[in-house]
Every structure is written in structure tokens, then in C-alpha cells.
Amino acid sequence: MTEGDRAGVLLITPEPVGQRMAGPAIRTLELGRALARDGRSGPVTVVSLAGVDRSDPSVSLTAATDAAGLRQRVRTAAVVVIQGDVLGLHPWLADEPLPIVVDAYDPFHLEQLEQARPLGETGRRAVVRDCVRSLNAQLSRADLVLCASGRQRSLWLGHLAALGRVNPLTYDLAPDLSRLVAVVPFGIPEVPAPPRDRGVLRRTFPAISDEDVVLIWGGGVYEWFDPVVLVRAVARVLPDQPDVRLVFLGTRHPVAGVRTATDAARDAARETGTLDRAVFFHDGWVPYDERGHWLAAADVGVSTHKDHVETEFSFRTRLLDYLWCGLPVISTGGDDLAEHIAGHGAGTTVAADDQEGLADALLRAVGDQAWRARAGDAAATLGHSYAWDRVAVPLADFCADPARSPDLLLDPVDRLQLGLDRPAGSFSVLSRLRAGWREGGAELIARRLRARVRRPR
Structure with a gap:
């Protein structure tokens, strides 16, 4: 040839x-x-x-x-x-x-x-x-x-x-x-995100109601992330905001044999008394074509990680799905995308391993519906600039x-x-x-x- x-x-x-x-x-x-x-x-x-x-x-x-x-x-x-x-x-x-x-x-x-x-x-x-x-x-x-x-x-x-x-x-x-x-x-996809339907979450987690404010972790949990600080921050704000809920979607990788690091997060939820009460773990991996329905049913997208060199050069792709679904973002800072999102008013960042700062950010997100609406609109607007064709x-x-x-x-x-x-x-x-x-x-x-x-x- x-x-x-x-x-x-x-x-x-x-x-x-x-x-x-x-x-x-x-x-x-x-x-x-x-x-x-x-x-x-x-x-x-x-x-x-x-x-x-x-x-x-x-x-x-x-x-x-x-x-x-x-x-x-x-x-x-x-x-x-x-x-x-x-x-x-x-x-x-x-x-x-x-x-x-x-x-x-x-x-x-x-x-x-x-x-x-x-x-x-x-x-x-x-x-x-x-x-x-x-x-x-x-x-x-x-x-x-x-x-x-x-x-x-x-x-x-x-x-x-x-x-x-x-x-x-x-x-x-x-x-x-x-x-x-x-x-x-x-x-992010060229098509609009699915409409909000809390029933998607309720069918899997009956303890979640329409009145709850749901934080969602949209991808896998790996060693360079820090889900434990997030679980502990949720436990810390729960007495003041009893409607807060946290859902982890990616607990089992779709490629057989790839480890996820969810055990530490489960242990922290069990230790703080929040497991299956305020912190929930989806068993498996959400199909790609269905992920928008799960994310759109939530209120805030979250991602926390440790202070590693991996963070400095990472590009947290799960954050883009949050933008697609118009979710305000709370994330550990240090990577390009999280800082970009915060700079456009689409969310906020906290320092690594700062449980108190993270709890304060969660308190604001859960208690301030107007902030969630403003940041969510900014997230959706910013998301358009990341359309795949562009x-x-x-x-x-x-x-x-x-x-x-x-x-x-x-x-x-x-x-x-x-x-x-x-x-x-x-x-x-x-x-x-x-x-x-x-x-x-x-x-x-x-x-x-x-x-x-x-x-x-």
C-alpha cells in the first residue's frame, strides 16, 4: 500500500x-x-x-x-x-x-x-x-x-x-x-445534560429525599485522592445541616483488576456514624450514557485530593461532568481546572487536608441556595467552552x-x-x-x- x-x-x-x-x-x-x-x-x-x-x-x-x-x-x-x-x-x-x-x-x-x-x-x-x-x-x-x-x-x-x-x-x-x-x-458532550430527577438517586438510596442537599463524587476513588477528609467534613457539618448527603458513584472500576481506594472512606463513614445515613456508596460503576442522570439529580459536585505532584499536573475530568450538569463545584485546589472553575465563580476550592476549611465550604453550599444557583449557572456557562467539538x-x-x-x-x-x-x-x-x-x-x-x-x- x-x-x-x-x-x-x-x-x-x-x-x-x-x-x-x-x-x-x-x-x-x-x-x-x-x-x-x-x-x-x-x-x-x-x-x-x-x-x-x-x-x-x-x-x-x-x-x-x-x-x-x-x-x-x-x-x-x-x-x-x-x-x-x-x-x-x-x-x-x-x-x-x-x-x-x-x-x-x-x-x-x-x-x-x-x-x-x-x-x-x-x-x-x-x-x-x-x-x-x-x-x-x-x-x-x-x-x-x-x-x-x-x-x-x-x-x-x-x-x-x-x-x-x-x-x-x-x-x-x-x-x-x-x-x-x-x-x-x-x-463535555455537545447535547444538553438530562433534566433533574431526584428519583434516580432515591431508587438506589431510599434514605435520600427531595429536600436533602446531595453532594456527589462522580468518578473513581484512587490513592492520590482524599475521600476521608470529605467524609469527616460531612460528619462535622451534619449537626448544623442535617439534610446534607454525600454519594460516591465510582466504587468499582470498569476494568477488572484496577484497584479503587474506597475502603478508607467507608471506614471513616462507619467511624463517624454517617455510613448509609448521610454518606452512601454506589456499588459499581455507573454506565457512561447514564451518568448525566445521576449527576443532574445532585446539588453539588465534590472532589478532594492530597497535596501531591500528581495534583499539580492533573486535569480532573470528573469536574467537567459537573459543569455539564450545571453543578457548583467544591474541590481541593492546586490543579488547573479547579482553580479555573473557582476563578469563574462556578465553585470554590479549599487547601489540601483542611478539614475545617472544607466544612466551612460545605456549610455555605448546603445552607445557601442562592449561592448554589449562582455557581450552578456559572458552571453551566463555563462548561460550554469545553464542548468536545471546540x-x-x-x-x-x-x-x-x-x-x-x-x-x-x-x-x-x-x-x-x-x-x-x-x-x-x-x-x-x-x-x-x-x-x-x-x-x-x-x-x-x-x-x-x-x-x-x-x-x-
């Missing part, structure tokens, strides 16, 4: 695409839909390496559980968009002669600083090191890197500079390096006229002159297996293979 025979965009995610999805699969599907609506890049196909259990009228959805099937699809596409550890699972992609977009909206190496603690120090070091190797391979090969915010853009520009990718060729192509790194935030424009522009990054087309001698001394495809499966064997033997290799397809985002 010649280069002129290639057409369309292929988006590849390592996670399953089905009724229940976490961030990576959601983002892949929604970016694919946005590209299809844009129409300039030709047919759009979304491929899952873990299986597909849904259909879609605007994009082709398919599973590719073996390399042969994936190779066939890659070799008919004009541009490929990858995320997670797709390149680590299929290193031959680095040698394919077509533009590859690396979606790096999730700095998963920073997440693993907390997520890998249960593995012990040796295992933790190995997992974080493996994540960095994966990112090195991807950024060494990327013709375009996507990130979720300006702060993330700075992170990835530093990483790319260390790999030699910030060089005269990429600079002369665009001195602001916009042809190397583009900001494409997570988005945030996806830089990707749509690239896919409409895809091109290789000029520094990746150099011969080996010229690559060395630029400081690109490591070929983009040199992180082979064999080399990574050898390194894993030296670090931890067969057990570590097996754990890494499981983690690559189950790593939460």
Missing part, C-alpha cells in the same frame, strides 16, 4: 470500550466522534485492545486483540492517535511511516508514585521506571503530543526537551512549538492535514547531530522484558503486563 492509499484516522485505546468506561476509553471515543463531526479527516475508527461492547452511529468501533489485526488497520490509516502504553504493547508502531499523535493527557508516571505503594519499594521503583520508559518511547516517536492544559504542556515540553525533541527543526516549524505539543482538554480543534486541524515531524525523518547521522541518539523504536518488547527480568523476575513482568491494560486514569 502506498502513502496515497491511506485514509482516515485510527484512534487506539488499551482500555475496553463499552457501556461502562473510565477516562481513557471515554476520551478516545469522544475525540473520535468530534473528528467524525468535523469531517475533514475522512473515516474515523476507534480500536480497543481490550474489547468493544457498544456501537456508535458516527465512528467505527472495533477490537484488535492481536498484532496482526491491528497492523492491518494501521496500514490503511492516514494518521494514528494512541494513548496509555499502546506503543509499549505494540512497539512496531514506531516504525510505521505515518504520523502518530500521542495523547498524553494523563501523566500516569506521576499517578504511579502513589498507586504503586502497595508493591513495596522495589516494585514501586520498577513500575515508575517502566512508566518513564514507556513515556520516553512515545514522546521520542510522537509527531504531535496532546495534553490537557497549559500546565501539562510545560511538563511535556520539558520531557521532550530532555529527549532532544525541542530542536531547530521542530522550532523552525513553529517557534511556539505548537506543531509539537497541542492543548486538547477533556471535554476542544478537539487542534487535533482535527492536524488530522485534516497530517504531517511527520521533520526531526523524525532524519537519517541516523543527522539524528545524532541533533542529540536524538536513541531511535524512536528502540524500546523493544525484548529489551523491556530483559530489564524487567533483572529487576524482579517473572512476577514483576506479569504484574507489568497486567498493569498496562488495567492502569487507571
Whole structure:
């Protein structure tokens, strides 16, 4: 097949695409839909390496559980968009002669600083090191890197500079390096949020009434979050505001084997006497197409986290769903999106581990209906700026006229002159297996293979 025979965009995610999805699969599907609506890049196909259990009228959805099937699809596409550890699972992609977009909206190496603690120090070091190797391979090969915010853009520009990718060729192509790194935030649906229906919550939690003020935690609970401080703050305000209720929606990840950290939150609710009285845990994971009904039935969206470097470069995608549903937001500060929301009057932020400050924010939110209305209107207005078709424009522009990054087309001698001394495809499966064997033997290799397809985002 010649280069002129290639057409369309292929988006590849390592996670399953089905009724229940976490961030990576959601983002892949929604970016694919946005590209299809844009129409300039030709047919759009979304491929899952873990299986597909849904259909879609605007994009082709398919599973590719073996390399042969994936190779066939890659070799008919004009541009490929990858995320997670797709390149680590299929290193031959680095040698394919077509533009590859690396979606790096999730700095998963920073997440693993907390997520890998249960593995012990040796295992933790190995997992974080493996994540960095994966990112090195991807950024060494990327013709375009996507990130979720300006702060993330700075992170990835530093990483790319260390790999030699910030060089005269990429600079002369665009001195602001916009042809190397583009900001494409997570988005919200183009359709309006569902109408408010408290019955959605009451059917699962009969103790919740129409008069209650419901705080909702809309996503998974992972090690870098801090649900305990939220539970304790709810217990603290309950005597003054007996109508406050807190609901956690994401207690079991849709990808089998991915841990959630809800036990500590349950223990805190049990200890404070609020479990199943003021604090409730939904058993499982709400289907993606139904999440709007659950969120719209609540009054305030909440998210609390610890003071980690992960926070500094995170982009809390659950907050966007709160905006979509017109919910005022109460969140720990420190990340781009939470500060942006607070700056637009759509919510408020508190310091990490500040139980008293969080309780004060909850008291105001629960007791001041006028504040909830103002902040909710501001949230809905701000949400429009994050519509998928709007945030996806830089990707749509690239896919409409895809091109290789000029520094990746150099011969080996010229690559060395630029400081690109490591070929983009040199992180082979064999080399990574050898390194894993030296670090931890067969057990570590097996754990890494499981983690690559189950790593939460």
C-alpha cells in the first residue's frame, strides 16, 4: 500500500470500550466522534485492545486483540492517535511511516508514585521506571503530543526537551512549538445534560429525599485522592445541616483488576456514624450514557485530593461532568481546572487536608441556595467552552492535514547531530522484558503486563 492509499484516522485505546468506561476509553471515543463531526479527516475508527461492547452511529468501533489485526488497520490509516502504553504493547508502531499523535493527557508516571505503594519499594521503583520508559518511547516517536492544559504542556515540553525533541527543526516549524505539543482538554458532550430527577438517586438510596442537599463524587476513588477528609467534613457539618448527603458513584472500576481506594472512606463513614445515613456508596460503576442522570439529580459536585505532584499536573475530568450538569463545584485546589472553575465563580476550592476549611465550604453550599444557583449557572456557562467539538480543534486541524515531524525523518547521522541518539523504536518488547527480568523476575513482568491494560486514569 502506498502513502496515497491511506485514509482516515485510527484512534487506539488499551482500555475496553463499552457501556461502562473510565477516562481513557471515554476520551478516545469522544475525540473520535468530534473528528467524525468535523469531517475533514475522512473515516474515523476507534480500536480497543481490550474489547468493544457498544456501537456508535458516527465512528467505527472495533477490537484488535492481536498484532496482526491491528497492523492491518494501521496500514490503511492516514494518521494514528494512541494513548496509555499502546506503543509499549505494540512497539512496531514506531516504525510505521505515518504520523502518530500521542495523547498524553494523563501523566500516569506521576499517578504511579502513589498507586504503586502497595508493591513495596522495589516494585514501586520498577513500575515508575517502566512508566518513564514507556513515556520516553512515545514522546521520542510522537509527531504531535496532546495534553490537557497549559500546565501539562510545560511538563511535556520539558520531557521532550530532555529527549532532544525541542530542536531547530521542530522550532523552525513553529517557534511556539505548537506543531509539537497541542492543548486538547477533556471535554463535555455537545447535547444538553438530562433534566433533574431526584428519583434516580432515591431508587438506589431510599434514605435520600427531595429536600436533602446531595453532594456527589462522580468518578473513581484512587490513592492520590482524599475521600476521608470529605467524609469527616460531612460528619462535622451534619449537626448544623442535617439534610446534607454525600454519594460516591465510582466504587468499582470498569476494568477488572484496577484497584479503587474506597475502603478508607467507608471506614471513616462507619467511624463517624454517617455510613448509609448521610454518606452512601454506589456499588459499581455507573454506565457512561447514564451518568448525566445521576449527576443532574445532585446539588453539588465534590472532589478532594492530597497535596501531591500528581495534583499539580492533573486535569480532573470528573469536574467537567459537573459543569455539564450545571453543578457548583467544591474541590481541593492546586490543579488547573479547579482553580479555573473557582476563578469563574462556578465553585470554590479549599487547601489540601483542611478539614475545617472544607466544612466551612460545605456549610455555605448546603445552607445557601442562592449561592448554589449562582455557581450552578456559572458552571453551566463555563462548561460550554469545553464542548468536545471546540476542544478537539487542534487535533482535527492536524488530522485534516497530517504531517511527520521533520526531526523524525532524519537519517541516523543527522539524528545524532541533533542529540536524538536513541531511535524512536528502540524500546523493544525484548529489551523491556530483559530489564524487567533483572529487576524482579517473572512476577514483576506479569504484574507489568497486567498493569498496562488495567492502569487507571
